[in-house]
Amino acid sequence: MLKDWSNVIIPEEEEINxxxxxxxxxxxxxxILIMQKKLPVLVSFDGWGAAGxxxxxxKIIKNIDPRFFKVAVMDKPTEDEKRRPFLYRYVxxxxxxxxxxxxxxxxxxxxxxxxxxxKITDEEYKRKIESVKRFERQLSDNGYxxxxxxxxxxxxEQRKRLTRLLDDKNTRWRVSxxxxxxxxxxxxxxKAFDQFIDDTSQSIAPWYIVDATDKKWVQLQILETxxxxxxxxxxNSTLSVPLLQNAFPLNKMEKLSDINLNKSLxxxxxxxxxxxxxxxxxxLHNIIYKKKIxxxxxxxxxxxxxxxxxxxxxxxxxxxxxxEVQPIASPEPHEKARHYLWRFWNRxxxxxxxxxxxxxxxxxxxxxxxxxxxxxxxxxxxYVEINEFEKELSDWGAVIVKFWVQIDKDTQLARFKExxxxxxxxxxxxxxxxRNREKWxxxxxxxxxxxxxxxxxxxxWHILESNDKKYARIKALKILIDAIEEKIKxxx
Amino acid sequence: MLKDWSNVIIPEEEEINxxxxxxxxxxxxxxILIMQKKLPVLVSFDGWGAAGxxxxxxKIIKNIDPRFFKVAVMDKPTEDEKRRPFLYRYVxxxxxxxxxxxxxxxxxxxxxxxxxxxKITDEEYKRKIESVKRFERQLSDNGYxxxxxxxxxxxxEQRKRLTRLLDDKNTRWRVSxxxxxxxxxxxxxxKAFDQFIDDTSQSIAPWYIVDATDKKWVQLQILETxxxxxxxxxxNSTLSVPLLQNAFPLNKMEKLSDINLNKSLxxxxxxxxxxxxxxxxxxLHNIIYKKKIxxxxxxxxxxxxxxxxxxxxxxxxxxxxxxEVQPIASPEPHEKARHYLWRFWNRxxxxxxxxxxxxxxxxxxxxxxxxxxxxxxxxxxxYVEINEFEKELSDWGAVIVKFWVQIDKDTQLARFKExxxxxxxxxxxxxxxxRNREKWxxxxxxxxxxxxxxxxxxxxWHILESNDKKYARIKALKILIDAIEEKIKxxx
Numbered sequence: 001m002l003k004d005w006s007n008v009i010i011p012e013e014e015e016i017n018x019x020x021x022x023x024x025x026x027x028x029x030x031x032i033l034i035m036q037k038k039l040p041v042l043v044s045f046d047g048w049g050a051a052g053x054x055x056x057x058x059k060i061i062k063n064i065d066p067r068f069f070k071v072a073v074m075d076k077p078t079e080d081e082k083r084r085p086f087l088y089r090y091v092x093x094x095x096x097x098x099x100x101x102x103x104x105x106x107x108x109x110x111x112x113x114x115x116x117x118x119k120i121t122d123e124e125y126k127r128k129i130e131s132v133k134r135f136e137r138q139l140s141d142n143g144y145x146x147x148x149x150x151x152x153x154x155x156x157e158q159r160k161r162l163t164r165l166l167d168d169k170n171t172r173w174r175v176s177x178x179x180x181x182x183x184x185x186x187x188x189x190x191k192a193f194d195q196f197i198d199d200t201s202q203s204i205a206p207w208y209i210v211d212a213t214d215k216k217w218v219q220l221q222i223l224e225t226x227x228x229x230x231x232x233x234x235x236n237s238t239l240s241v242p243l244l245q246n247a248f249p250l251n252k253m254e255k256l257s258d259i260n261l262n263k264s265l266x267x268x269x270x271x272x273x274x275x276x277x278x279x280x281x282x283x284l285h286n287i288i289y290k291k292k293i294x295x296x297x298x299x300x301x302x303x304x305x306x307x308x309x310x311x312x313x314x315x316x317x318x319x320x321x322x323x324e325v326q327p328i329a330s331p332e333p334h335e336k337a338r339h340y341l342w343r344f345w346n347r348x349x350x351x352x353x354x355x356x357x358x359x360x361x362x363x364x365x366x367x368x369x370x371x372x373x374x375x376x377x378x379x380x381x382x383y384v385e386i387n388e389f390e391k392e393l394s395d396w397g398a399v400i401v402k403f404w405v406q407i408d409k410d411t412q413l414a415r416f417k418e419x420x421x422x423x424x425x426x427x428x429x430x431x432x433x434x435r436n437r438e439k440w441x442x443x444x445x446x447x448x449x450x451x452x453x454x455x456x457x458x459x460x461w462h463i464l465e466s467n468d469k470k471y472a473r474i475k476a477l478k479i480l481i482d483a484i485e486e487k488i489k490x491x492x
Numbered sequence: 493m494l495k496d497w498s499n500v501i502i503p504e505e506e507e508i509n510x511x512x513x514x515x516x517x518x519x520x521x522x523x524i525l526i527m528q529k530k531l532p533v534l535v536s537f538d539g540w541g542a543a544g545x546x547x548x549x550x551k552i553i554k555n556i557d558p559r560f561f562k563v564a565v566m567d568k569p570t571e572d573e574k575r576r577p578f579l580y581r582y583v584x585x586x587x588x589x590x591x592x593x594x595x596x597x598x599x600x601x602x603x604x605x606x607x608x609x610x611k612i613t614d615e616e617y618k619r620k621i622e623s624v625k626r627f628e629r630q631l632s633d634n635g636y637x638x639x640x641x642x643x644x645x646x647x648x649e650q651r652k653r654l655t656r657l658l659d660d661k662n663t664r665w666r667v668s669x670x671x672x673x674x675x676x677x678x679x680x681x682x683k684a685f686d687q688f689i690d691d692t693s694q695s696i697a698p699w700y701i702v703d704a705t706d707k708k709w710v711q712l713q714i715l716e717t718x719x720x721x722x723x724x725x726x727x728n729s730t731l732s733v734p735l736l737q738n739a740f741p742l743n744k745m746e747k748l749s750d751i752n753l754n755k756s757l758x759x760x761x762x763x764x765x766x767x768x769x770x771x772x773x774x775x776l777h778n779i780i781y782k783k784k785i786x787x788x789x790x791x792x793x794x795x796x797x798x799x800x801x802x803x804x805x806x807x808x809x810x811x812x813x814x815x816e817v818q819p820i821a822s823p824e825p826h827e828k829a830r831h832y833l834w835r836f837w838n839r840x841x842x843x844x845x846x847x848x849x850x851x852x853x854x855x856x857x858x859x860x861x862x863x864x865x866x867x868x869x870x871x872x873x874x875y876v877e878i879n880e881f882e883k884e885l886s887d888w889g890a891v892i893v894k895f896w897v898q899i900d901k902d903t904q905l906a907r908f909k910e911x912x913x914x915x916x917x918x919x920x921x922x923x924x925x926x927r928n929r930e931k932w933x934x935x936x937x938x939x940x941x942x943x944x945x946x947x948x949x950x951x952x953w954h955i956l957e958s959n960d961k962k963y964a965r966i967k968a969l970k971i972l973i974d975a976i977e978e979k980i981k982x983x984x
Contacts, residue, residue: 004739005741202694203629203696204695204734206734207737229734231732232733235732236732239728241695242696242721243720243721243724244693244698247496247497247693380720452501
């Protein structure tokens with residue numbers, strides 16, 4: 001696309017000024033609609049070094065009320081970002097509903113640079129392309145407008161600009177070694193950019209190449225494209241989205257009703273095994289810390305199934321500096337205003353750390369589904385979105401363990417009653433728990449569907465039979481230990 | 493996607509029957525909505541030989557009123573189809589608004605077969621993937637629902653079925669050599685299918701893999717997916733579509749107002765050159781016939797610019813068995829009910845033949861734009877759609893020559909008056925011509941925009957200065973001859 005791209009004729013200055021005026025006014029008007037219709041807009045600027053992305057960005061945002069946009073400078077990943085999944089820093093910066101995010105530098109820059117420097121294999125490159133495409137598709141499916149600009153200048157023009165910047169001691173710092181390398185390897189770089197643009201062009205998140213030789217002209221191209229895209233997106237604000245088939249390997253999964261809950265341990269067995277396993281887990285925590293393996297433990301299950309106590313038996317074994325428990329309640333307003341997975345991206349561990357999620361992103365296909373907190377199209381789409389999310393985590397190298405803590409209905413009733421009758425436990429039981437209990441069968445169906453659609457080989461579900469809490473705790477420890485040991489073996 | 497795909501558990505027969513009943517009823521209800529909302533639905537069935545596509549298709553269509561669907565059996569291309577562009581037979585079979593087309597065998601079958609047999613290079617394979625993706629995206633952009641099913645069975649199952657078919661002399665004919673080859677090279681075939689599915693998966697035209705081991709079960713999977721996709725599509729019937737940037741190489745183009753119209757030929761020059769060029773063209777017609785080069789000549793221009801006479805000077809030189817003139821008026825109802833390029837696909841020459849279009853697909857960005865016959869989103873999108881269309885023709889090997897026959901406003905007025913005053917020419921002039929003349933400036937703008945956006949290197953525009961018709965005719969002949977000679981050289 002880029003290689004064949006030919007400049008259109010630059011209009012006369014008078015025409016540019018007129019059209020700029022028109023596009024600016026349009027953008028000003030659109031802001032109100034964007035806010036009213038809660039449209040999130042993600043705009044990324046990529047392109048050649050010294051193509052003027054920064055200064056143009058400054059001009060574009062002048063037309064937007066500062067309360068409605070954020071600029072994310074996507075320089076090299078920071079040390080902290082390097083310890084996160086590749087997509088992390090992009091996801092974190094997505095706009096909330098009704099607002100803009102302008103990314104100065106998008107995935108193109110990061111990925112092509114790695115490719116050009118030979119830091120990633122073809123296989124890894126391909127995987128990143130898939131990640132980028134999924135990320136953008138998920139945003140679009142969830143109502144985001146995604147637009148990507150590539151600032152294009154010729155080899156000569158780039159050299160001229162770099163020389164000018166280098167000649168002035170006040171601007172010299174703005175020229176990076178990579179900029180110079182690019183210019184010396186212009187053709188090679190062009191080919192890599194072109195490939196990336198081809199690989200990631202989707203009609204739901206299209207690339208627009210802008211001729212960046214003239215400052216006013218590039219501004220006009222961007223503004224006109226932007227207002228046109230916003231126009232289209234505003235018209236489509238009530239869009240339903242095709243449901244994609246899961247493309248990841250699944251394992252078969254037992255139905256809840258087939259689970260044998262008559263499993264238990266004696267107190268002696270329990271104490272003995274607990275001590276041993278916790279010691280083992282503690283050792284492993286050191287190893288994953290050194291090997292920088294991230295561990296993600298996800299807990300779902302019935303109310304009063306014993307999640308809390310189960311989690312405690314795991315965290316007791318861990319160094320407090322290396323883990324976090326994330327209790328997941330209903331989303332806050334600023335979380336609700338973004339893609340529903342955003343708040344989980346925000347809670348991911350760094351590499352070498354452990355995060356335990358007490359309830360998870362699976363809320364989308366359970367409580368949000370059954371209580372109507374999202375549309376049917378939303379939760380139906382979520383199975384694939386979740387598999388994609390966990391695939392990112394798995395590709396990043398994470399150990400992912402998902403627990404379903406299972407009890408039967410009678411056991412729940414007994415525990416509810418016990419809670420009500422025990423003053424120090426009474427806070428644990430609410431009207432909502434009773435209401436949820438009434439929907440037991442609906443939940444059971446939803447859970448079975450969830451198992452069938454998200455029990456991927458790389459992020460499998462595990463049932464913890466928790467009529468006997470001791471049994472469930474030991475089983476959880478054992479599964480976690482096995483999973484970590486396996487990952488350690490892989491990386492040896 | 494296919495390689496990693498794992499069967500879900502087949503539900504109990506009772507559950508299947510219940511869900512089948514439900515899905516069937518839904519589909520029956522949806523037909524009315526599909527008709528009312530004028531939704532066109534394209535469903536393609538691909539898969540392993542002996543996976544049972546045909547018999548399942550028979551069962552699916554039983555639920556649909558015969559007036560509302562068509563089955564297109566996409567066997568091997570016929571001799572006639574082989575002389576058309578690759579996409580031709582698929583485009584021809586797209587449904588009209590409010591109806592279904594079921595394709596028994598889609599692009600997957602044709603392209604993977606060519607790939608497996610080594611009949612196409614990697615480069616050609618890649619180009620076909622692009623073609624398929626563009627085709628499907630264009631359909632989706634124009635409001636089509638596109639769904640693709642892959643019928644999956646295992647190696648053993650396929651072998652069992654093929655053996656059973658071969659054993660019975662009444663069914664033996666149904667087993668092709670390719671089916672047997674597939675089974676002997678199951679893994680290799682699987683890889684090719686998987687690759688194709690990955691390459692052509694887009695959220696606007698998704699693949700669904702169906703487990704085809706059990707007849708009722710496969711039927712259920714298809715019906716449930718189908719009704720769900722229809723549901724989504726019906727909700728999105730008023731969709732606007734993002735405008736994509738042109739990705740094809742463009743040449744700069746003069747504006748109409750800059751064209752020097754003071755070019756003329758004397759009668760002697762004209763007669764001499766006409767004779768020579770026509771003779772030359774006549775010779776070339778033989779060569780392109782033998783070399784099977786298709787030639788497409790597109791005429792656009794002002795009313796009374798002299799298109800008719802110009803075309804005649806070309807066709808006079810051609811063997812009547814090898815060319816057709818296609819006068820393009822407003823579309824018929826059955827044409828209007830399909831993608832606007834459909835009627836042009838239907839009028840393409842066979843390889844080795846010449847088609848002259850007297851007015852063309854550019855109507856979309858001229859008359860349809862200015863008279864409001866399509867939405868703004870429609871005509872804005874059309875520039876890229878047209879470039880893609882012509883790219884298909886060019887990849888097919890066609891010579892494409894696009895003429896704009898140019899006169900000035902005074903010349904038009906003089907010719908209009910002359911027509912009115914000449915009894916045998918009076919039919920040529922209508923009220924509409926006068927009305928169009930009043931919109932001269934609007935048209936001129938539209939034409940300039942059209943030039944700027946569709947003057948691709950592989951299908952360039954040529955201006956015929958036609959204040960002097962003789963000059964324009966000779967120029968047309970010369971351009972056509974040059975273009976054909978160049979193509980002949982390429983193929984030598």
